[in-house]
Amino acid sequence: MRKSVENLATSKITGGRRKPLRIRRKYETDRYPNEAINGAQVTVTRRVRGSNNKVALKSIDFVNLATGNAKVVKAKIIKVLDNSTNNDYKRRGIISKGAILETKEGKCKVVSKPGQTGIANAVLLKE
Secondary structure (H helix, E strand, O other): OOOOOOOOOOEOOOOOEOOOOOOOOHHHOOOOOOOEEEOOOEEEEEEEOOOEEEEEEEEEOEEEEEOOOOOEEEEEEEEEEEOOOOHHHHHHOOEOOOOEEEEOOOEEEEOOOHHHHOOOEEEEOOO
8 A cells, every 4th residue: 555645744854853833634634545356346436536436346256358350358357367467467367458368269368457437347368
């Protein structure tokens, strides 16, 4: 999890504590990332800035797979083969943008952001 960017309370060069002039605003707070895994589909909806909603995937078992000949099929995810985002994601089987999945149709690469958009789109990789 990344730190908040406002840096309200810092220490002086002498080591003393400096009191913040204001408190942290709601839009400055940070959240834990939504890391989608393979499993029955579970989504969460949260309110974000501007009264908008973000739908995020906690787990998903099917992916919208573009096969290349102007056709999209719903393919069952077998397992996560690789995730170049993070070695820890690869080990834990996290589905994020750029992850390589094994489906019944073949290997595919995720092109959407499942943790932010609530949908998993992928393109079929050529063998």
